[in-house]
Amino acid sequence: xxxxxxxxxxxxxxxxxxxxxxxxxxxxxxxxxxxxxxxxxxxxxxxxxxxxxxxxxxxxxxxxxxxxxxxxxxxxxxxxxxxxxxxxxxxxxxxxxxxxxxxxxxxxxxxxxxxxxxxxxxxxxxxxxxxxxxxxxxxxxxxxxxxxxxxxxxxxxxxxxxxxxxxxxxxxxxxxxxxxxxxxxxxxxxxxxxxxxxxxxxxxxxxxxxxxxxxxxxxxxxxxxxxxxxxxxxxxxxxxxxxxxxxxxxxxxxxxxxxxxxxxxxxxxxxxxxxxxxxxxxxxxxxxxxxxxxxxxxxxxxxxxxxxxxxxxxxxxxxxxxxxxxxxxxxxxxxxxxxxxxxxxxxxxxxxxxxxxxxxxxxxx
Amino acid sequence: xxxxxxxxxxxxxxxxxxxxxxxxxxxxxxxxxxxxxxxxxxxxxxxxxxxxxxxxxxxxxxxxxxxxxxxxxxxxxxxxxxxxxxxxxxxxxxxxxxxxx
Numbered sequence: 001x002x003x004x005x006x007x008x009x010x011x012x013x014x015x016x017x018x019x020x021x022x023x024x025x026x027x028x029x030x031x032x033x034x035x036x037x038x039x040x041x042x043x044x045x046x047x048x049x050x051x052x053x054x055x056x057x058x059x060x061x062x063x064x065x066x067x068x069x070x071x072x073x074x075x076x077x078x079x080x081x082x083x084x085x086x087x088x089x090x091x092x093x094x095x096x097x098x099x100x101x102x103x104x105x106x107x108x109x110x111x112x113x114x115x116x117x118x119x120x121x122x123x124x125x126x127x128x129x130x131x132x133x134x135x136x137x138x139x140x141x142x143x144x145x146x147x148x149x150x151x152x153x154x155x156x157x158x159x160x161x162x163x164x165x166x167x168x169x170x171x172x173x174x175x176x177x178x179x180x181x182x183x184x185x186x187x188x189x190x191x192x193x194x195x196x197x198x199x200x201x202x203x204x205x206x207x208x209x210x211x212x213x214x215x216x217x218x219x220x221x222x223x224x225x226x227x228x229x230x231x232x233x234x235x236x237x238x239x240x241x242x243x244x245x246x247x248x249x250x251x252x253x254x255x256x257x258x259x260x261x262x263x264x265x266x267x268x269x270x271x272x273x274x275x276x277x278x279x280x281x282x283x284x285x286x287x288x289x290x291x292x293x294x295x296x297x298x299x300x301x302x303x304x305x306x307x308x309x310x311x312x313x314x315x316x317x318x319x320x321x322x323x324x325x326x327x328x329x330x331x332x333x334x335x336x337x338x339x340x341x342x343x344x345x346x347x348x349x350x351x352x353x354x355x356x357x358x359x360x361x362x363x364x365x
Numbered sequence: 366x367x368x369x370x371x372x373x374x375x376x377x378x379x380x381x382x383x384x385x386x387x388x389x390x391x392x393x394x395x396x397x398x399x400x401x402x403x404x405x406x407x408x409x410x411x412x413x414x415x416x417x418x419x420x421x422x423x424x425x426x427x428x429x430x431x432x433x434x435x436x437x438x439x440x441x442x443x444x445x446x447x448x449x450x451x452x453x454x455x456x457x458x459x460x461x462x463x464x465x466x
Contacts, residue, residue, distance in 0.1 A: 147393075
């Protein structure tokens, strides 16, 4: 594809490859670690922890050169990030192959995100090729990069500076063996990034977690609002008045961080904020069925809840744009440009209504 | 499989047919099939599929593609609004943010 053979190569680019079979400790110039393609229970447990917690930020492998199977100087070289989950998925998909893996230092972040940040990038790749002495490890000047790394890697510059021709492999590691069998050619499907229900489901814990971190603060505000009296804070009032709001708050998190992401393609409209608001409205109405008007003896708290909670779930749903595979920066900016003022207005309005409610309870109004 | 598309008519993707040599690099790196190569010419199939990742522009040797690339992530853009800098999720070992697993 594409790149014609370059007529010149910088002096640093290509040394004559040694071309001897490579073995561990074979030469001081070839330092690499052998890894198995098979996962242990620890690897599975690590993946689970990554999916649900901030453990993901500490799950790394050392950058450098690795061997899967028994690679020699004719074997393929694959590149990945030093996020251990990226590395694990790659080595698992290389089962049955003899291959080299070059791990870039992406600060423990996956390929696609790191490519966006530039850490999975042209310079890091060039430096790593030199540092691992790749010219002496393999004879073929071909290096296979995950397609999503193309955001950060400029193939032409890598070839100019190292002599290695960059092949952008499939978007997903699971297609690697088919890609190789097809003679290093991708089918159109191999280029596409999907976003099916299972993909979305595994991302929801990391939506629920940060949203729930804000919940104690929200709860505190609610309890103070309902409990506060001219004479001090009444816990009975705080609890009784605040409980429906706490439940509605949990519902907003559930709707915004779980239900909306899960049902994403089936909820009308393309805007995430609208999707989240719509689902939130339905949920608030359903929940309000359980809260009799007699509960508050006033329409005001109900009005505040109807205004606030759909927007809360809308805001939380909008956060999911960071996890998706298809949202554009321009689109999110447009959503926020309209969304942020609306969110702030809605929050201020519901707060104002609750304050009026309190004042009327105290007989001030 | 439903192919989800984001908000219509917002992306900054620009394609200059006259500079395009039909090498197909963009077709190869686009994760959403935005480009189509036909008779040594590249066409845009559906701009709304573009997520502005910038892989195409980064690897087009002929300057035929222009896109204002960045992360389509609300948290990152809000961060950028607050700090006045570019959108950044600020993910990393040092920061408390951990969206990029």
